[in-house]
Amino acid sequence: MSADGVDRARRAWARLSPGARAAAGVIAVFALASLLAPWLAPYRVGQQIDIVHLASLPPSWAHPFGTDRYSRDVFTRILYGGRVSLSIATLAVVVSATVGTLYGAVAGYAGGAVDTVMMRVIDALLSVPRVLMLIAVLALWSPVPVAALVLLIGLTGWFDIARLVRAQALALREREFVVAARALGAGPARIVRRHVLPNVLGPVIVAGALAVGNVIVLEAGLSFLGIGVHEPLASWGMMFQDATDQFVSAWWAVIFPGAAIVATVLAFNTLGDALRDVLDPRQLPGHAALEPPETAHG
Amino acid sequence: MSAPARPAPLLQVRDLRKHFTRTRGVVRREHEVVRAVDGVSFDVMPGETLGLVGESGCGKTTTGRAILRLVEPTSGSVHFDGRDLLALRGGDLRRMRRRMQIVFQDPFSSLNPRMTVGAIVREGLTIHRLAEGEAADRRVRQLLEEVGLRPEYAGRYPHEFSGGQRQRVGIARALSVEPSFIVCDEPVSALDVSVQAQVVNLLADLRRERQLAYLFIAHDLAVVEHIADRVAVMYLGHIVELARARDLYREPLMPYTRALLSAVPVPDPGAARERIILHGDVPSPAHPPSGCVFHPRCQHPAKDAACTQVVPPLEEKAPGHFAACIKVPAGA
Amino acid sequence: MAEPLLAIEDLRTYFYTAAGVARAVDGLSLAVAPGETVGVVGESGCGKSVSALSILRLVSPPGRIEPGSRILFEGRDLLALDERAMRAIRGRRIAMVFQEPMTALNPVFTVGDQVAEVARIHARASRAVAWKQAVAMLDRVGIPAPDERAREYPHQLSGGMRQRVMIAMALMMKPALLIADEPTTALDVTIQAQILELLAELQREYGMSVLLITHDLGVVAETASRVVVMYGGEAVEQAPVAALFAAPHHPYTRGLLAAMPRLGLLRERLQTIPGTVPAPTAWPDGCRFRDRCSSAWERCAAEHPPVYPIAPGHESRCHLAHEPARRDGPAAAGGRAVRA
Numbered sequence: 004m005s006a007d008g009v010d011r012a013r014r015a016w017a018r019l020s021p022g023a024r025a026a027a028g029v030i031a032v033f034a035l036a037s038l039l040a041p042w043l044a045p046y047r048v049g050q051q052i053d054i055v056h057l058a059s060l061p062p063s064w065a066h067p068f069g070t071d072r073y074s075r076d077v078f079t080r081i082l083y084g085g086r087v088s089l090s091i092a093t094l095a096v097v098v099s100a101t102v103g104t105l106y107g108a109v110a111g112y113a114g115g116a117v118d119t120v121m122m123r124v125i126d127a128l129l130s131v132p133r134v135l136m137l138i139a140v141l142a143l144w145s146p147v148p149v150a151a152l153v154l155l156i157g158l159t160g161w162f163d164i165a166r167l168v169r170a171q172a173l174a175l176r177e178r179e180f181v182v183a184a185r186a187l188g189a190g191p192a193r194i195v196r197r198h199v200l201p202n203v204l205g206p207v208i209v210a211g212a213l214a215v216g217n218v219i220v221l222e223a224g225l226s227f228l229g230i231g232v233h234e235p236l237a238s239w240g241m242m243f244q245d246a247t248d249q250f251v252s253a254w255w256a257v258i259f260p261g262a263a264i265v266a267t268v269l270a271f272n273t274l275g276d277a278l279r280d281v282l283d284p285r286q287l288p289g290h291a292a293l294e295p296p297e298t299a300h301g
Numbered sequence: 302m303s304a305p306a307r308p309a310p311l312l313q314v315r316d317l318r319k320h321f322t323r324t325r326g327v328v329r330r331e332h333e334v335v336r337a338v339d340g341v342s343f344d345v346m347p348g349e350t351l352g353l354v355g356e357s358g359c360g361k362t363t364t365g366r367a368i369l370r371l372v373e374p375t376s377g378s379v380h381f382d383g384r385d386l387l388a389l390r391g392g393d394l395r396r397m398r399r400r401m402q403i404v405f406q407d408p409f410s411s412l413n414p415r416m417t418v419g420a421i422v423r424e425g426l427t428i429h430r431l432a433e434g435e436a437a438d439r440r441v442r443q444l445l446e447e448v449g450l451r452p453e454y455a456g457r458y459p460h461e462f463s464g465g466q467r468q469r470v471g472i473a474r475a476l477s478v479e480p481s482f483i484v485c486d487e488p489v490s491a492l493d494v495s496v497q498a499q500v501v502n503l504l505a506d507l508r509r510e511r512q513l514a515y516l517f518i519a520h521d522l523a524v525v526e527h528i529a530d531r532v533a534v535m536y537l538g539h540i541v542e543l544a545r546a547r548d549l550y551r552e553p554l555m556p557y558t559r560a561l562l563s564a565v566p567v568p569d570p571g572a573a574r575e576r577i578i579l580h581g582d583v584p585s586p587a588h589p590p591s592g593c594v595f596h597p598r599c600q601h602p603a604k605d606a607a608c609t610q611v612v613p614p615l616e617e618k619a620p621g622h623f624a625a626c627i628k629v630p631a632g633a
Numbered sequence: 634m635a636e637p638l639l640a641i642e643d644l645r646t647y648f649y650t651a652a653g654v655a656r657a658v659d660g661l662s663l664a665v666a667p668g669e670t671v672g673v674v675g676e677s678g679c680g681k682s683v684s685a686l687s688i689l690r691l692v693s694p695p696g697r698i699e700p701g702s703r704i705l706f707e708g709r710d711l712l713a714l715d716e717r718a719m720r721a722i723r724g725r726r727i728a729m730v731f732q733e734p735m736t737a738l739n740p741v742f743t744v745g746d747q748v749a750e751v752a753r754i755h756a757r758a759s760r761a762v763a764w765k766q767a768v769a770m771l772d773r774v775g776i777p778a779p780d781e782r783a784r785e786y787p788h789q790l791s792g793g794m795r796q797r798v799m800i801a802m803a804l805m806m807k808p809a810l811l812i813a814d815e816p817t818t819a820l821d822v823t824i825q826a827q828i829l830e831l832l833a834e835l836q837r838e839y840g841m842s843v844l845l846i847t848h849d850l851g852v853v854a855e856t857a858s859r860v861v862v863m864y865g866g867e868a869v870e871q872a873p874v875a876a877l878f879a880a881p882h883h884p885y886t887r888g889l890l891a892a893m894p895r896l897g898l899l900r901e902r903l904q905t906i907p908g909t910v911p912a913p914t915a916w917p918d919g920c921r922f923r924d925r926c927s928s929a930w931e932r933c934a935a936e937h938p939p940v941y942p943i944a945p946g947h948e949s950r951c952h953l954a955h956e957p958a959r960r961d962g963p964a965a966a967g968g969r970a971v972r973a
Contacts, residue, residue, distance in 0.1 A: 188395035
């Protein structure tokens with residue numbers, strides 16, 4: 004099974020467009036760089052090298068991205084900031100995807116009154132804008148621990164995935180292979196696990212990839228408002244916020260974190276769009292695609 | 302319908318109804334009742350193939366699914382091997398499902414695209430604890446061979462197969478739990494002629510080897526004539542004619558059956574044919590005509606006002622030949 | 634045959650996919666005389682629908698009509714026309730009816746609008762005139778109360794009525810050629826009988842030619858005067874309808890006829906054609922049917938069979954025409970069948 008999974012992944016990669024491969028490459032480079040930050044970074048994290056002489060220096064060989072107003076090396080901070088930004092985004096999306104998928108699969112497969120009630124709950128939750136909800140909580144809970152921040156972002160972001168999965172599950176319920184499983188005597192738990200979940204995974208991965216981009220922006224926004232990540236941690240959003248007021252005098256302290264955010268978000272969005280086309284095993288080219296079978300009706 | 306000397310039927314369906322409620326309109330909501338199946342009765346004997354034919358919307362597919370309780374019947378009774386299926390709940394119903402299976406029309410939608418063919422065929426074995434581990438693998442390979450697929454194919458996914466091969470996988474899945482009755486819901490109508498013949502032959506062979514009973518649902522009258530022992534014709538939720546296949550095809554009694562048979566194009570350009578062209582469309586099962594549901598399109602010379610008022614009962618007009626028409630005399 | 638209205642010569646339509654070059658149509662030649670109905674039969678993947686789209690040059694990438702193909706219509710090579718000239722032919726001189734009218738009709742316009750649109754495009758008719766013509770045409774194709782129906786949307790009509798609307802659209806400009814691609818496959822038999830009768834009637838009335846594409850040999854037998862059997866992207870047999878059914882020559886044609894269950898013809902088992910249609914990315918060398926043919930011998934692998942004349946108007950791409958003694962068994966259409 005796992006050998007087959009590898010094989011499928013390899014085939015999926017072969018069918019990715021050059022743009023999507025570049026996007027995957029960007030994400031891999033950023034993830035690796037953040038992971039290896041302690042070895043790659045030329046300075047210690049948070050080190051104020053010399054606040055008198057080395058503050059707000061433009062890019063140079065010693066400081067490829069320059070230094071900020073506290074004489075911290077921007078390159079070093081971006082490497083460490085990537086750890087924070089990327090891990091918060093991915094973990095939050097994992098939380099959203101898990102909750103959303105389970106919730107949506109149960110609602111969609113159960114259908115009827117259960118589905119109606121569960122969807123009304125989502126409608127009610129969606130009536131409060133996510134950012135407002137987060138601001139309200141974070142304003143009261145400061146400084147917020149990172150784990151709590153991840154959970155908060157994750158638990159306010161699963162509604163769309165739940166709706167997506169629910170729509171898919173509703174459609175799957177009518178598919179004949181699900182009817183066949185019922186005819187075989189399979190119970191609801193088995194049907195959701197074996198027949199519904201595996202078939203919604205593709206769309207969920209796509210939605211997840213797109214959501215990572217959104218969460219990076221969201222986290223940057225919260226940090227920008229000063230209610231996200233707190234010192235001594237630095238996220239890209241926070242660095243960006245810290246430096247905006249000296250954009251004219253020290254543009255490098257703004258541009259580089261900003262570019263990291265934009266590049267990552269763009270990469271996740273590109274990859275998400277490409278995965279949408281590639282993940283479905285039925286999309287493989289074959290002669291069936293050229294001339295659909297003459298389907299008579301029932 | 303049961304003569305005293307006959308063996309007990311395997312399946313006994315009485316006055317089966319399935320009504321759906323449909324909501325129409327966005328601003329002004331209207332509820333209407335669609336009488337998909339409206340009082341259907343028949344028996345299937347052990348090892349017998351009953352053909353169920355009719356045009357789209359006549360309720361044949363819903364009948365098949367209601368019998369298996371894949372849709373819940375609105376009323377009526379279904380007895381399988383003497384047990385009242387509609388009284389079964391939860392685990393009892395799931396255990397009973399071993400005895401009755403279904404094969405679907407669409408070879409694309411009927412197999413889970415994320416499961417290997419082996420896993421698909423194996424699922425029934427796991428659910429009913431018929432075999433595990435090595436023994437289950439062996440059984441899966443055996444089943445694939447039995448339906449004419451190479452056992453090595455167990456590790457492949459449905460999209461790697463042609464329509465006919467997929468239909469064989471669906472048949473293997475149905476056979477895995479060793480049923481005595483299979484609802485074949487248009488099993489060959491999505492297939493090309495040459496492949497269709499392969500699958501029809503396979504179903505005929507399996508029936509002989511395993512003494513299976515089939516409810517063979519189809520709109521293709523020639524395929525049904527080939528495989529069925531008896532045939533029921535449905536129109537707008539009712540069975541309008543039921544007879545041994547030979548009798549039904551040679552001497553159809555119902556005007557509808559005659560029109561249906563005459564409409565089938567025959568691959569014989571020289572054949573002299575008398576075609577009855579029915580006018581208009583099948584009425585909506587939400588608003589069925591009064592009296593005989595076929596009367597608006599009926600071209601029977603004796604059609605009169607009575608046809609619009611009297612609901613014709615399904616009566617035995619000749620030995621073993623039932624028809625629902627007040628203009629067909631008994632002893633026809 | 635008189636000067637043909639449509640002559641397809643060595644048509645090749647290839648699809649350039651990741652899995653290789655799919656030669657969906659690969660050397661098709663056929664002709665349609667004025668006023669004639671030609672039936673094209675074959676199973677899925679034989680290239681019959683792609684052929685129809687090729688005639689109208691509606692093949693979209695990765696599909697491409699290969700250079701060297703010719704489609705002569707009213708004396709002009711359609712493949713040499715520019716797109717503007719081609720648009721003037723589509724819908725006006727050659728019209729098409731599809732299998733699934735629900736997807737071929739636009740759900741957000743009334744059917745009257747859609748039929749009238751044809752006259753607006755090709756005849757520059759005013760809105761009022763086009764609408765009147767549309768209603769008249771809907772009446773002609775047997776739609777009851779056409780005035781009211783013209784104001785309805787496709788989803789409000791039954792499948793049979795939608796197919797009538799499609800036919801009305803196709804015939805609005807009185808085309809010289811109507812291509813009908815599985816026009817009745819999505820319909821019930823009793824509705825199919827209505828539509829086939831309507832098509833035959835309109836053909837007589839307008840004197841047009843019809844190219845009827847179908848998988849149903851029964852439909853062909855009842856409507857076509859000549860039949861082209863397609864397999865592997867090419868025509869393997871062409872004959873007048875009576876000759877094809879009475880004396881089919883190509884083993885594939887014979888196999889198809891024998892595999893069909895027929896009313897009133899009871900047989901123990903249906904005859905089958907072993908195997909499945911090969912993928913268009915990999916037609917076998919030589920004869921494309923040889924893997925499934927019980928008569929095949931070495932020559933079938935070595936040499937792609939040319940078109941052999943069998944009888945006047947009857948051709949077959951099978952080497953058996955040269956060496957009839959090699960035919961396997963007596964299995965003609967019907968075989969050892971017993972008439973019930």
